[in-house]
Structures are given as structure tokens and as C-alpha cells.
Amino acid sequence: MDDGGPLLTIGAFAARARLSAKALRLYDRLGLLTPAHVDEASGYRYYRAGQAERARLVALLRQLDMPLARIAEVIAADGERAGELLASYWAGVETRIAAQRTLAEYLRGRLSGRSSEMYGKFEVETVELPQQVVITETRHTLADELPTWIGASLGRLEAAARECGGVTGAPFVLFHAEVSTESDGPVESCVPVADEAAARAWAEAHGRAWQTRVRVEPARRMAYTRLVKAQVAYPQILAAFEAVEQWIAGRGLEQAGPSREVYFADWAAAGPQDPVCDVAFPVR
Numbered sequence: 001m002d003d004g005g006p007l008l009t010i011g012a013f014a015a016r017a018r019l020s021a022k023a024l025r026l027y028d029r030l031g032l033l034t035p036a037h038v039d040e041a042s043g044y045r046y047y048r049a050g051q052a053e054r055a056r057l058v059a060l061l062r063q064l065d066m067p068l069a070r071i072a073e074v075i076a077a078d079g080e081r082a083g084e085l086l087a088s089y090w091a092g093v094e095t096r097i098a099a100q101r102t103l104a105e106y107l108r109g110r111l112s113g114r115s116s117e118m119y120g121k122f123e124v125e126t127v128e129l130p131q132q133v134v135i136t137e138t139r140h141t142l143a144d145e146l147p148t149w150i151g152a153s154l155g156r157l158e159a160a161a162r163e164c165g166g167v168t169g170a171p172f173v174l175f176h177a178e179v180s181t182e183s184d185g186p187v188e189s190c191v192p193v194a195d196e197a198a199a200r201a202w203a204e205a206h207g208r209a210w211q212t213r214v215r216v217e218p219a220r221r222m223a224y225t226r227l228v229k230a231q232v233a234y235p236q237i238l239a240a241f242e243a244v245e246q247w248i249a250g251r252g253l254e255q256a257g258p259s260r261e262v263y264f265a266d267w268a269a270a271g272p273q274d275p276v277c278d279v280a281f282p283v284r
Contacts (some may be wrong), residue, residue: 006046007037013047017055024055030068032058032075040234064090098230098272106236119243122225126283132169132217133196135203137158137210138176140184143234153189154263160202164192172280173261180235190217222257223248224280230272232261240279248283257282 013176027033028045033055047055054075061071066089074085092204136204137153154171161167169192179185193199196214205211225244231237241259248255262278 005050007046007048009046010035010045013052013055013208016021016049017052017059019059023059027055027058030072032068032072048109055251056151058173061086062079064093095272099233099236102230103233106239109239119239119246122240122243123224124225124244124247126221126223129220129222131219132192133194133199133214134217135164135192135199135212135214136188136190136236137207137212138186138188139211141179142182142184143180146179146187146234149187149266150189153210154191157189157191157212160206160212161191161193161199164202168192168194170262170264172260174258176261178257192217199239221284222280223253223283224262224278226275227277227279228273229267229270229276232277237279244281248281253283255281256284 003260007278010021014024017024024033024045024047028035029209033051036048036051037046038044039046056073057075061074066074070085070089072091077085135157135158139149139153141149154173158167158171171189171191172192174188176188177183177184179187193214196216199214203214207213208214223244225240227237227240231240244259245255259279259281262280264278265274265276265277267276
């Protein structure tokens with residue numbers, strides 16, 4: 001014995017920690033809970049009673065479906081940092097669950113043939129947009145790659161716009177063709193910019209690698225519906241596009257260009273039920 005108390009066999013420690021010996025062996029292999037002593041001859045694992053709290057903490061974190069690598073981060077951190085890591089993980093879980101709930105509603109409407117009821121959840125309005133100068137990037141991308149590319153490309157374009165008189169409107173993404181798990185667009189990220197001449201010079205000097213260009217986006221009448229963060233994930237966002245298309249057709253209007261997603265909120269700071277994005281179509 002030493003100051004840490006007597007050694008316990010894995011069976012005795014498992015009973016104290018209310019875990020199985022199999023779970024303790026797994027935690028050992030993953031470096032989450034190392035035995036206090038391993039007998040070199042027999043390979044038997046021995047623990048001390050003081051390790052029970054750590055063992056129970058690991059088990060509780062596992063009940064949150066936290067990946068083992070994230071558990072290792074949490075239990076290695078100090079109290080305040082560990083709490084922050086847990087809060088960050090759980091915020092991601094809530095966002096995913098909210099998105100899955102929206103997806104389930106979308107699929108239930110499709111499978112039950114209640115599409116009109118599903119589309120009725122989206123309120124469609126129109127707005128007149130003025131002419132804008134935009135700095136853009138274009139890329140072919142599949143649905144699973146799209147969110148990462150949108151974030152990266154808009155980040156680059158907003159930084160460029162700040163060097164060219166500033167950002168003058170909400171960034172948006174144009175869909176020139178379908179984007180799905182099999183179709184790759186192309187799509188075009190756009191940021192309204194103040195100084196057209198400066199933007200063209202920037203694109204000429206820096207934009208070749210990203211297919212950056214500057215153009216004038218004409219004044220348009222837009223039909224749009226507003227989405228919360230949980231509704232933006234693919235494929236449930238398709239219901240919003242379809243709802244706006246149905247609204248346009250039902251009022252005898254015509255689509256006058258590619259559809260778009262307009263991002264007007266801080267995505268990272270938004271919660272699952274916060275408005276973040278408009279799905280919009282130009283109409284005439």
C-alpha cells in the first residue's frame with residue numbers, strides 16, 4: 001500500500017465504479033483510464049479506489065454518445081475548460097438533433113404525400129433588390145462538400161471586399177445547376193462590394209486561383225422564405241426551395257434566374273432556431 005490506498009483487482013474496482021471489466025479494459029486501451037499497476041508476469045490490472053470517480057465520469061460522458069477522443073479531451077482538461085468543452089459538444093448535439101427533427105418532418109411529408117401541407121410551413125414574401133456590384137467565386141461541388149466551401153469562399157470574398165471599400169450587402173450563393181450527392185452545380189459565392197474598380201483590380205491580382213471575378217448583379221424582384229439554422233441542412237432545405245417554387249407557380253410568375261441562399265446572420269453564433277438564411281428566386 002501507499003498514499004493512494006490499496007490496490008483493487010479489476011473485478012473489485014469494476015464493482016466499485018459500477019462498470020464492467022470489459023469497459024475498463026477498453027478505457028485502458030484508449031488511454032482514458034490507466035490502471036494504477038499492471039502485473040508484469042500475469043498482465044492483471046489493478047486500480048485504486050480514488051480512480052472510481054474518473055471511471056464514472058468517463059461512463060457518464062459515454063452516455064452522451066460523446067466520441068472517445070472528445071472524452072479524452074474533457075477529462076484531461078481542468079474544471080472550467082472541461083465544462084466549456086462539454087458545453088461546446090452539447091451545443092453541436094442540439095444543432096444536429098434540431099436538423100434531424102426538421103429532416104424527419106420533411107421526409108414524413110414526402111412519404112405520406114402531404115407535400116402541400118409541408119410547403120405551407122414556409123411563409124413566402126417578395127422584395128425588390130437594387131443593382132449590386134459583387135465579387136464572386138465559382139466552383140463545381142457536391143452537397144457534402146458545399147457547406148465547407150461556402151464558408152471558406154465567403155470568408156475570402158468578405159476579406160477582399162473589406163480591402164475594396166467594404167461589404168455593402170448580405171453575402172449570397174447562386175445555384176446555377178442542381179447540387180446534390182450526385183450533381184455538382186456549379187455554384188457561385190457572391191459578396192456585394194463598394195468599390196467596383198478596386199474589386200476588379202483585386203480579382204486580377206489575387207483571384208486566379210479561386211476563379212474570382214467581379215460583375216454587376218442587376219436589380220431584381222425576389223420571392224423568398226426565411227429559414228432558421230436547423231432548416232438549412234441538406235436535404236431538408238430542399239423543402240424550402242420547393243415551397244418557393246410552388247408559390248411562384250401558384251401566382252402565375254416566372255423564375256428569372258438561378259435560385260440563391262442569402263446569409264444575413266452570424267452562423268457560428270446562431271442557435272438552431274435563430275433565423276440565418278433566405279432561400280430566394282428572382283421572379284418576373
